[in-house]
Amino acid sequence: MSTESKLIYKGFEAYISVDSNPLPIIRPVYSEQGAIAWVASEAGKAFSICYCKTLRDAKDYEATVYLDGRQIYSCVHTRRDGNISNVFEISDVRVSPTERKGFIFSKSVLTDDDAHLNNPALSDVGEIKVVLQRFKVTKQERVMKEDKDSKSDGNDFQIHEALKIHEKSKKGLDHQIEYSESITRPKGRRSRYSYHVFFDDLEDPVLSLPKAVLQAERIVLGPKALDSSSGPDEKPTLPRDGENEEVKPIVSLSDNENLDGVLDEMLERERALMAELENIRGQKRAREDTIEASKRVKLEPISHFVPGEVIDLTQ
Structure with a gap:
C-alpha cells in the first residue's frame, strides 16, 4: 500500500488532514486532467482540506474546493499578499454572518428505495475536489466591509439534507460529508477583495497568420508605412532582415457579429494569398535559376579576321 499522503501535481500540493496529520492516499492516478486518489476516512472524524503552491514563478492562483x-x-x-507559498487549511464553511460549520466524515445513508437508484446528484457524493488554477492578477483593490447586522448577504452556504444512496449503487463509497454543530464567531470587520484578472489561456493569440500574409492584407505594414501622399495602389514592402514592426490586431468583432463566418472568410483569403505567394516564389526561383545558368557560360569577345593580319598560334 502506498505511503504517500499528498497529491502533487503541476506545482501544487493538496491533502486531507485529520487531527493535524495528513491522511495516507491510496492508488493515486495522475493524468492531463489532474490527480485523483482514495483516502481512508473514519466516520465521525473532523477533517480539513489543505493545499499550497510549490512552484516558484510569477503567477498568482485561485483555489476552489468542492464537497460532494x-x-x-x-x-x-x-x-502581493506575501503569503502565496503558504499552506492553506480549510476546515469549515460559513453558514451565516456569525456562524460556521466544520467538515465531518459521515457514514453513507443507504436505502433500498428504487426512487434513489438513478439519482444523478449521487455521482459526486463522497468526493473532495480541489481545483487550483494559475493566472495573472493585473489589478488588485482591497475593500473593507463591516458586519452591521446578522442578515445574510447571499454568501452563506446552505446545508442540505444528506443524500440517500441506493444499496445497489454504493460502488465502494463508504463516506459522505456532514457538518458539525455551529461555531459562533463574533461580528467585525471583514476584508473583501475585488480583482481584475488575466488568465493564462488568454495570453495565446486567437489566430496566427504568416507575417507576409498580414502585410499583403495591409494588416501589418512594412518598415516604411504608407503616408498620405502614397497612391492607392502602392503596396506595403516586406521588412528587411533585423527590422521590427508593430503587429496590430488581426480582427475585432462585436458581440453580434458572426465569428464563424468571419473566420471562414479569413481562412479562404489566407489560402488564396498563400497560393499567390507560392506562385511568386516559383517565378523568383525560375528567374534565379536562369541567371545562375547564364553565369556559367564563358563569354569571349568576338574577333574578325583581317586580310594580311598575322595570327600568333603559339599562345
Whole structure:
C-alpha cells in the first residue's frame, strides 16, 4: 500500500488532514486532467482540506474546493499578499454572518428505495475536489466591509439534507460529508477583495497568420508605412532582415457579429494569398535559376579576321 499522503501535481500540493496529520492516499492516478486518489476516512472524524503552491514563478492562483459536488470555498492568492507559498487549511464553511460549520466524515445513508437508484446528484457524493488554477492578477483593490447586522448577504452556504444512496449503487463509497454543530464567531470587520484578472489561456493569440500574409492584407505594414501622399495602389514592402514592426490586431468583432463566418472568410483569403505567394516564389526561383545558368557560360569577345593580319598560334 502506498505511503504517500499528498497529491502533487503541476506545482501544487493538496491533502486531507485529520487531527493535524495528513491522511495516507491510496492508488493515486495522475493524468492531463489532474490527480485523483482514495483516502481512508473514519466516520465521525473532523477533517480539513489543505493545499499550497510549490512552484516558484510569477503567477498568482485561485483555489476552489468542492464537497460532494458543491462549492464550499473559493479564494484568490496573489504575490502581493506575501503569503502565496503558504499552506492553506480549510476546515469549515460559513453558514451565516456569525456562524460556521466544520467538515465531518459521515457514514453513507443507504436505502433500498428504487426512487434513489438513478439519482444523478449521487455521482459526486463522497468526493473532495480541489481545483487550483494559475493566472495573472493585473489589478488588485482591497475593500473593507463591516458586519452591521446578522442578515445574510447571499454568501452563506446552505446545508442540505444528506443524500440517500441506493444499496445497489454504493460502488465502494463508504463516506459522505456532514457538518458539525455551529461555531459562533463574533461580528467585525471583514476584508473583501475585488480583482481584475488575466488568465493564462488568454495570453495565446486567437489566430496566427504568416507575417507576409498580414502585410499583403495591409494588416501589418512594412518598415516604411504608407503616408498620405502614397497612391492607392502602392503596396506595403516586406521588412528587411533585423527590422521590427508593430503587429496590430488581426480582427475585432462585436458581440453580434458572426465569428464563424468571419473566420471562414479569413481562412479562404489566407489560402488564396498563400497560393499567390507560392506562385511568386516559383517565378523568383525560375528567374534565379536562369541567371545562375547564364553565369556559367564563358563569354569571349568576338574577333574578325583581317586580310594580311598575322595570327600568333603559339599562345
